[in-house]
Amino acid sequence: MPNVNPPLQPQVDTAGPRAPRAVTPIAFVRAMCLALERQGQAPEPLLRQAQIAPSDLDRSEARINALQMEVFSGLAMRALDDEALGWFERPLPWGSYGMLARASLSSPTLGVALRRWCRHHGLLTRDITLGVDTADGTCRIVLTEYRPPGGDGRLREFCCVSVLRNIHGLACWLVDSRMPLLGASFAFAAPPHADVYPLLFDGPASFDAAETALRFDARYLDLPLKRDEAAMNQMLSRALAIQVRPYRRDRLLMQRVRQVLLAQPQQAHNAQDLAATLNTSTRTLHRQLRDEGTTLQALKDSVRRELAMALLQRSSRPVKQVAEASGFQNEKSFIRAFKGWTGKTPGEWRERS
Known part of the structure; x- marks a missing residue:
């Protein structure tokens, strides 16, 4: 089954013929390299295929562009046969996230689709759970951790960012609409590359928070889905596009x-x-x-x-x-x-x- 790649990139600058900006922190590449090394696989050949210099791994300020991250994450997923890239106690075989997306497609509204996606994600792993909560006109997608992603926590940030970017990108794609975030919060300390979070999440970000969650206007939950099976098949052939597409219409x-x-x-x-x-x-x-x-x-x-x-x-x-x-x-x-x-x-x- 086709794959829904985790969201590893902020939006790509598509205003002209220039190459995508290099804004994704090298820390996410390091996280994937760690997952590969734990399985006894050398990351260097995959880095070369993605045109990422191995020396950049030692430079905390290094950044890569969207295409590099898409290529490297896809190669790593194939090599590990794990779409979660080492986050969870058991791997998620190729096609797991595509299965979640397909299971939500028949939903009458976005709210139903998101609740299905979160519930079905719990069938794949118990390391984290996801829930949809609404109050005072605001919807919260909450990620709760029950086991440190990656076992010892070194993959924690990468996991939380990826899962939340994934569900937000899929939600925008399902209703074919921009969904500006009211905020994103994370139950971990601000990383050295915290300045990139306004690009990763369209809204203010806070750290050392009580919960890891996204917040947006709850009225989006009432929007009907705009996609069909043919559109789903096309999207899954290169799923990272739903994370980087700069939706403008609302x-x-x-x-x-x-x-x-x-x-x-x-x-x-x-x-x-x-x-x-x-x-x-x-x-x-x-x-x-x-x-x-x-x-x-x-x-x-x-x-x-x-x-x-x-x-x-x-x-x-x-x-x-x-x-x-x-x-x-x-x-x-x-x-x-x-x-x-x-x-x-x-x-x-x-x-x-």
């Missing part, structure tokens, strides 16, 4: 805009006031809607049309009242817009519906 933002417009159709809803209501900037509002393939005006038109048609079909209100309730300033502008939508006047459309 389906939750578009839904929140629609909710505000539907709840208050008679208000003007200029971009500045709407952005303030949604706790974002006007620039971000316009940019994210554009990345989603829509505009604020298009959403306004869509909501007005939806409201108008529902009122015309389900009530006997006069056209003038329907126009007002749908957010139009006067009946004339409503009729003009409605004819643009349907080719008919509101009265004609009502008679034929």
Whole structure:
């Protein structure tokens, strides 16, 4: 079965033809080398294939790029036949994470998918458990350790970062949406390369915390899955892409805009006031809607049309009242817009519906 590689990279700079930036700490490479050496395998041949200089292992400030990490982690997984790369007491054979992803694909919403993924992960290993918790509009994905990853703890950071990046990347891919994090916390001390964590996790990171967890807006849990079996097969052929893909569009933002417009159709809803209501900037509002393939005006038109048609079909209100309730300033502008939508006047459309 195809593999879901652990998330080992921050986002790749894809703005131009330049090579990916070298931002991944060498500590993650050292962790994989340790796993290989424990199994009596020399890491040097794999390092060379990934174009990683063995001398860099002795330089704590050394960094590698996304492609190097993808190649080296894939080689190490194959060599060890362990997708967990030595984190757990027993290895996870090739295809284990792909099995978890497939088991979640039939879920109706992201919340169901994440809970399935966490529950099924517990069938693979008891060294850690994962859980989904919601409170006060915030979702937490909590990683609890029952045995030091790697046995003696030297692989602990690599394990925690990888597992959380994996589930966050898969969640974004399943709903085809950016899911900005409210924060990431880790129950270990800040590593020397703590400065890379803002790239690994899209949000503030804290260390020596009470728990290892990710936090994000709980409304993402209600989003329906956007992927099918064909998309899953394609993704699993090179699964690291779901960890490094710079998702820009945010389906939750578009839904929140629609909710505000539907709840208050008679208000003007200029971009500045709407952005303030949604706790974002006007620039971000316009940019994210554009990345989603829509505009604020298009959403306004869509909501007005939806409201108008529902009122015309389900009530006997006069056209003038329907126009007002749908957010139009006067009946004339409503009729003009409605004819643009349907080719008919509101009265004609009502008679034929």
